[in-house]
Amino acid sequence: MLTNKNLQLNSLGKLQHFLSIEGLQKSLLTEILDTAESFADMSEQQVKKFPLLRGKTIVNLFFENSTRTRATFELAAIRLSADILSMNIATSATSKGESLLDTIRNLEAMQVDMFVVRHSLSGAAHFIAEHAAPHISVINAGDGQHEHPTQAMLDMFTIRRAKKKFSGLRVAIVGDILHSRVARSQIHALNILGAEEVRVIAPKTLLPAQVESLGVTVYHDLTAGLKNIDVIIMLRLQKERMNSALLPSESEYFKCFGLSDDKLKTANKDAIVMHPGPINRGVEISSSVADGPQSVILQQVTNGIAVRMAVMSMAMQSNARGD
Amino acid sequence: MRIEIINGRIIDPSNGVNEQAGLYIEDGKVVAVGNAPEGFVAQTRIDAQGQIVCPGFIDLSARLREPGQIHKASIHSETHAAASAGFTSLCIPPDTKPVIDTPAVIELIKDKAEQCAYAHIYPVAALTQKLAGKELSCMYALKQAGCIAVGHAQAPIQDLLILRRAMEYAATHDLLLMYCPQEQSLSYQGCAHEGAMASRYGLPGIPVAAETIALMQCIELIEHTGCRVHFRGLSSARSVIIVGKAKQLGLPVSADVAMHHLHLTDADMLPYNSHYHVSPPLRSQQDKEALLNGVQNGTIDAICSDHQPHDIDAKLGAFPETEPGMATLETVLPLMLRLVEQGILDLSQGIASLSASPAKILAINAGHLTIGSIADICVFNVNTDWQINGETWQSQGQNTPFWQKNMRGKVTTTIQAGKIIYSQ
Numbered sequence: 001m002l003t004n005k006n007l008q009l010n011s012l013g014k015l016q017h018f019l020s021i022e023g024l025q026k027s028l029l030t031e032i033l034d035t036a037e038s039f040a041d042m043s044e045q046q047v048k049k050f051p052l053l054r055g056k057t058i059v060n061l062f063f064e065n066s067t068r069t070r071a072t073f074e075l076a077a078i079r080l081s082a083d084i085l086s087m088n089i090a091t092s093a094t095s096k097g098e099s100l101l102d103t104i105r106n107l108e109a110m111q112v113d114m115f116v117v118r119h120s121l122s123g124a125a126h127f128i129a130e131h132a133a134p135h136i137s138v139i140n141a142g143d144g145q146h147e148h149p150t151q152a153m154l155d156m157f158t159i160r161r162a163k164k165k166f167s168g169l170r171v172a173i174v175g176d177i178l179h180s181r182v183a184r185s186q187i188h189a190l191n192i193l194g195a196e197e198v199r200v201i202a203p204k205t206l207l208p209a210q211v212e213s214l215g216v217t218v219y220h221d222l223t224a225g226l227k228n229i230d231v232i233i234m235l236r237l238q239k240e241r242m243n244s245a246l247l248p249s250e251s252e253y254f255k256c257f258g259l260s261d262d263k264l265k266t267a268n269k270d271a272i273v274m275h276p277g278p279i280n281r282g283v284e285i286s287s288s289v290a291d292g293p294q295s296v297i298l299q300q301v302t303n304g305i306a307v308r309m310a311v312m313s314m315a316m317q318s319n320a321r322g323d
Numbered sequence: 324m325r326i327e328i329i330n331g332r333i334i335d336p337s338n339g340v341n342e343q344a345g346l347y348i349e350d351g352k353v354v355a356v357g358n359a360p361e362g363f364v365a366q367t368r369i370d371a372q373g374q375i376v377c378p379g380f381i382d383l384s385a386r387l388r389e390p391g392q393i394h395k396a397s398i399h400s401e402t403h404a405a406a407s408a409g410f411t412s413l414c415i416p417p418d419t420k421p422v423i424d425t426p427a428v429i430e431l432i433k434d435k436a437e438q439c440a441y442a443h444i445y446p447v448a449a450l451t452q453k454l455a456g457k458e459l460s461c462m463y464a465l466k467q468a469g470c471i472a473v474g475h476a477q478a479p480i481q482d483l484l485i486l487r488r489a490m491e492y493a494a495t496h497d498l499l500l501m502y503c504p505q506e507q508s509l510s511y512q513g514c515a516h517e518g519a520m521a522s523r524y525g526l527p528g529i530p531v532a533a534e535t536i537a538l539m540q541c542i543e544l545i546e547h548t549g550c551r552v553h554f555r556g557l558s559s560a561r562s563v564i565i566v567g568k569a570k571q572l573g574l575p576v577s578a579d580v581a582m583h584h585l586h587l588t589d590a591d592m593l594p595y596n597s598h599y600h601v602s603p604p605l606r607s608q609q610d611k612e613a614l615l616n617g618v619q620n621g622t623i624d625a626i627c628s629d630h631q632p633h634d635i636d637a638k639l640g641a642f643p644e645t646e647p648g649m650a651t652l653e654t655v656l657p658l659m660l661r662l663v664e665q666g667i668l669d670l671s672q673g674i675a676s677l678s679a680s681p682a683k684i685l686a687i688n689a690g691h692l693t694i695g696s697i698a699d700i701c702v703f704n705v706n707t708d709w710q711i712n713g714e715t716w717q718s719q720g721q722n723t724p725f726w727q728k729n730m731r732g733k734v735t736t737t738i739q740a741g742k743i744i745y746s747q
Contacts, residue, residue, distance in 0.1 A: 123524065211522060
């Protein structure tokens with residue numbers, strides 16, 4: 001049974017599992033960013049591989065399909081010299097009726113050191129961390145509509161590189177907040193790191209109940225919401241949202257909430273444009289903005305590797321030292 | 324069998340009794356309250372010094388999981404747990420496997436319960452065949468076989484036309500409908516109260532409107548059909564207002580609330596702890612307070628256990644995929660006593676909400692200690708401290724958020740129809 005104790009930290013207060021941004025201290029998030037910075041620096045100097053996790057086995061457990069998140073976790077593991085096994089469970093064990101716990105037990109029996117988990121249900125990574133053997137670290141690579149903490153940290157990394165600091169920053173997150181685990185993690189990270197204001201801009205159908213309680217101000221109008229904004233984060237719009245009567249059409253969505261050159265002008269001149277990908281050109285963002293000078297979308301992808309290396313190495317080290 | 328219970332404080336809300344007195348039982352009936360009848364020689368004497376003697380508790384909804392899910396619990400295990408918690412009668416919802424939609428299933432359950440000889444069972448029959456929400460069940464035959472009411476558990480009813488016809492037909496046979504208000508199209512895939520906590524944890528929400536819309540639709544159909552309806556398990560402040568208005572209109576309605584909704588809110592949920600996964604969901608502090616008010620002022624007639632024992636696997640998984648429900652029979656009395664301690668209810672009201680009131684809703688001659696009535700009796704000690712653990716817990720389902728928590732108040736003796744079915 002779960003207790004109130006923070007499942008993510010070991011007895012020394014170090015990161016053992018990385019499940020959510022919520023509940024972590026500013027100092028820990030800064031440590032992740034600083035560690036990632038050192039990996040990124042070294043990678044840029046053509047030193048791409050480090051022996052930190054030699055002999056460790058990491059399993060990518062993807063209960064939901066993913067291309068870039070899985071690929072960047074794999075690359076991060078390889079660059080840390082770990083052995084990595086990627087399992088696409090969406091098409092294997094659980095479809096044969098095996099329970100989540102049985103899948104975990106079987107993999108544990110193969111003597112692995114870390115699970116990187118993506119699952120369609122909120123709380124899945126939490127559940128696995130709660131039930132995995134104590135020497136195993138769990139990294140949440142996205143659980144349902146809850147959190148996607150490494151994505152948020154690579155976004156924070158990208159923002160810090162572009163803007164140097166968080167204090168005074170006004171950030172707008174635009175789009176499907178309701179279903180977005182990325183948005184929840186970003187909101188927590190920005191608030192913990194001390195951003196001036198976090199706004200969410202979306203129609204009411206794509207906002208969760210009492211979203212203000214997460215520490216955001218709400219806008220239903222993109223032009224009004226982008227005023228004085230330094231960072232714009234566009235979220236991907238899933239096509240199936242039209243079928244569940246959340247939106248009438250892609251074109252109407254673009255008219256109201258799509259980021260075009262005109263709308264972009266409403267924000268501060270030096271505003272950066274971000275997107276966790278994959279992007280739907282012409283649905284939430286126009287090609288000219290996505291490929292334009294203010295876009296840092298591809299830098300986000302690059303930064304994803306360094307941030308994931310940081311999180312994996314920190315969690316594995318706490319694990320060895322922890323109880 | 325002649326039993327005397329002496330030195331206890333008798334609380335019998337229906338008869339306005341609240342005094343230190345003896346209670347005398349013969350041939351399964353209460354024969355005297357106060358002094359022993361002349362020539363009465365007890366075969367069993369229970370000294371209830373410092374304890375409360377009251378009518379046995381009657382529960383409006385307890386799942387025993389039999390037939391069909393004996394890996395979760397059985398009639399034997401749960402009627403025994405009920406007896407140990409002071410319950411002498413239990414209504415069981417129709418969603419057994421097979422569904423209670425034929426006289427044969429009713430007979431099977433009654434036979435089994437009689438063999439076990441703990442708490443008495445009142446089956447609630449399915450409103451529609453197989454609980455599929457499409458065709459009416461054979462309500463006349465089910466009533467003949469002994470169902471206490473008809474209901475639909477939490478299964479959806481296809482549309483309002485079916486509900487209307489079912490209510491008309493139930494009214495034809497003067498059957499009570501036990502209705503769990505939840506509009507499926509609004510609660511679909513939800514697993515937590517739609518509010519700040521669900522938003523934080525990314526859990527699909529069940530809005531209050533899912534309950535209130537179903538309530539209002541049903542109330543309009545009560546006006547139309549005259550069917551007697553008991554609303555099971557209110558969870559929101561708005562629902563209390565709506566039921567209050569229906570009562571003001573003089574409609575034949577009653578309502579209950581599950582005991583855990585009077586103690587827990589969504590803010591109490593530990594992160595992804597599936598023991599807090601219940602349906603209807605735990606709602607806000609404001610909802611909890613309105614429900615408590617509703618119990619205080621009588622808008623909510625009774626308190627129910629809504630007992631739902633589960634096997635371990637049912638609660639092992641990511642929160643949304645776990646099965647809803649708590650095992651609750653054994654926490655009802657200590658949680659009722661907490662309400663008394665908090666000054667929300669007096670002890671007599673608390674006892675009535677678990678005995679006289681449910682009896683009135685079910686229109687059964689029980690829940691009181693009138694001379695000549697069936698001797699269904701609970702004796703408990705308000706000051707006994709105990710911990711919920713594997714030693715003390717009787718239900719086969721250990722799915723309670725109160726596991727290893729300390730409780731105050733424990734049943735010492737339960738008597739059903741003059742027979743001691745539990746003695747500590």
